Amino acid sequence: MRRLTARCAVREDTILLPGADRAAASDPTGASQPGDLTTELIETDWWSDEAVARAGIPVVDVPFVSVGGGIGSFVTADYLRICGVPTSAIRVLTQLEHPWESYEYLTRVSQIPRGERLRSDSASCPDNIWGFPSYAVREAIADRSLRPLLQVAVEPIFADYYTPRAGHAFASMEKEYHRISYPDMVVKGQVRMVRRRIGGGYFTILTPPENTSRTRRIAYRSTYVHVAVGYPGLKFLPDLMEYRERHRDYGSVVNAYEPHEQIYGRLRAKPGVVLVRGGGIVASRVLQRLIDDRDAHGLQTQIQHVFRTFVTGSHGPNIWMRRRGRDGWAYQGFNYPKSVWGGQLKSRVRKLEGKERADLYKIFGGTNTPVRRSWQEQLRRGRREGWYRAFQGEITAMEPHGSGQVRVELKTENGPQQMTVLGVIDCTGLEADIAEHRVLADLLDHGGAGRNPLDRLDVDRTFEVRGTRSDPGRCYASGTATLGGYFPGVDTFLGLQIAAQEIADDLARDGFCKRLGPLRSTRQWWRWARGKHI
């Protein structure tokens, strides 16, 4: 088997960061090249075969196109392959080297390298649609240890939730990637737009890498399109952007989702105060890294931790919906209450429309982090020894303060405060609007797509993008762009698999693939268990 891991140096331009040079990600409009988009095409919502031919754009016919190439495309292609679709019927259009590239980039910079554990359930396995054997079982077998099994048996009552190591998830995905011949379906390039075709189906316009095609664009003509483009981009808080732009200081005030090793390096070089902002899992991770470094190198790092919303206890609208919280944090095992991935809350949200749905999302949304015994111990020690202080507040101003330090002014419940810190690590992760992504913006402007109650892409229960139907073709979407729909946990491993299942079921009803009933499912699982290629 070809191994990717060794050369898996993650590109740092994978995710569009604020302030990053957008030219690299945009369509350069240099010298004219044959087979480019014409004004007629750009301005028309529905394209005819003749119009595409007039533009000189070559057409490739394939029944199913997935746009994105991340884990969303991967699990969908995996599902379809298991449902009997041959590789020749699927094309994944992507700029990524492999499906977990973006995900690995984000987890790595936010302090989850391959050896650390993700915030993901044992049975949420992107390499295994059945979730059996789960990561815990596989880890127990590989390590010849009962510990993961015991943990998963008594979680979350007597132990923290079991979560897999990032490296375990990536390595097992890589195995499945080869088992289903995923590379045979991949076409490299940047997708510019998806437009409906007169007569049914869609055209997906790909800009291939330079010097790989005789034309500027290639059109993929397909009955079905699946859009899984991931995060439209990251959005940093305005105060962070303003500080950096005004003072040209990009090293002291950082967002945790961008590379920020320099802060840890400077804290190792000399003692200092660091300000951490945010109450989510990334803040937990960053605190762990700061305290691990403190312990490992005998550092004297002082940690100030500011929460915009400081949670002091259990909270929620009524006795039936109360989330635990303490010391500033809201506690929750995973991104959402667990039953959104299959139980009561999944079933409840599926029936809700409009504001009612948005209101429920609001109740179980909000920033939160899991309770982990090791984190609790570290923070307890920090509070006791006086080097960790958490408080409610908001940053009101930041100024450089000589020798690489930053003067920070805060508004707190006890009045204004000032502090001089060596660095500010902002752990608030805001997602950009879906229209920041070119393909999604085009779907909204020309594809008939609309927005859901949370302002993201409006998809049906089958994950078909509402308003984009081009009979007999259908356009589906999965992943974070669809948050706010009938199923809440979309931006997770299991959420992507649930979307893939809904899409595959819909396609099976349409006759494109086989239905995954008990016999086929068991037979396919047995092939998976033996590592048999399909």
Added chain:
Amino acid sequence: MLPTLNGRIQTRIFLLTVIGGLWTLLISPVLPGIGGGLPEIYRMTFTVLLTTLVLGVGWEFIYHFIQQFRWEKDWPTFFGLITVLNEGALVWVLLVLGVVPGLAGGVPFAAFAILFATTWVLVWLVANGPMRVPFVHWRFRGGRLV
């Protein structure tokens, strides 16, 4: 597990009938202390299984109520195992009181304990993994099979 009430009941009926039924068929002849012929033994063990199933549907309503106090609206794996105690105790008490129809002669405790505990663990293990192999939709539908 992430059950809905409907899913709980369906899963209970399916697993106790299929897995519990097969297991009872296999283990009954070797249970200790039961006299009489095979038909008599099977009558006794399948009555215990049926009693567990019928009472279990009632238990599911109680578990569902308890689940409402949980923020995650989940049912931890451990709860699925530990409920062997209350359910087993209730069935045993009813057997001792002689109120289970069709079991006038009583059941030896050792035989009951082995049958009940092994069936329970087997059903619990299947529910926490292998069940997903033939029924790939089951875990996303709150345990519903239909």
